[in-house]
Amino acid sequence: MTTVLAPMEGTAVGLAAVPDPVFSAGMVGPGTAIDPLRGPGKAVAPIAGKIMKLHPHAYVIVGDDGKGVLVHLGIDTVQLKGAGFQLLAAEGDRVSAGQPVVAWDPSAIEAGGRSPVCPVVALDALSEELTGVAEGAVHVGDELFRWG
């Protein structure tokens, strides 16, 4: 079983609240989303593993069991082409759960007219595989959901 941690502080609002149908309809996979605390912060690895993909606005960590978790920092943030994001790790790095991966500021994303809400998705999972999905206030590193 994989325990997925909150990659940032904020409010767990569920994927249905994400203003992008790719996430809200569960097309990428099940999980939840965090409406992040506004202000400069660091998004951390939700699980231990290897950084399989690292974009400024999104990253995928794959655990030793092959399970991949996507963290997407804000919606339509690919359009920012990295502006406002600072990478704190590199693609291919091994990270521990809770290790900082990207520094960013949700309030800057919001000021630019985009939603700073962050989907945290269990890739290729079935929704019934997830349990204990957190709702409401979460701190960075809190248990967000269990997978498997």
Place this chain on the structure above:
Amino acid sequence: MGERKVTVAAEVGLHARPAATFVQRAKLAPMDITVAKTHGGGPVNGKSILAIMALDVRQGESVVISAEGEGADEVLDELAKIASTP
């Protein structure tokens, strides 16, 4: 074995929305679907969003989508259309 070679047209490559749309359609197919890059990489499981993301297909790169069995042509046509949609 049926296959289609297509050039990925989306600016983000075969990631995000195009990848999710592709995998969602592939999952509906009864047969195995594989995707390979024409210039190295794969074949990977076309029904896995993780595998497609890991394949890391960029805009302008070509992939070969493969499937066999009854209805494969129709599935391949639809997947090729998704992958080649800007």
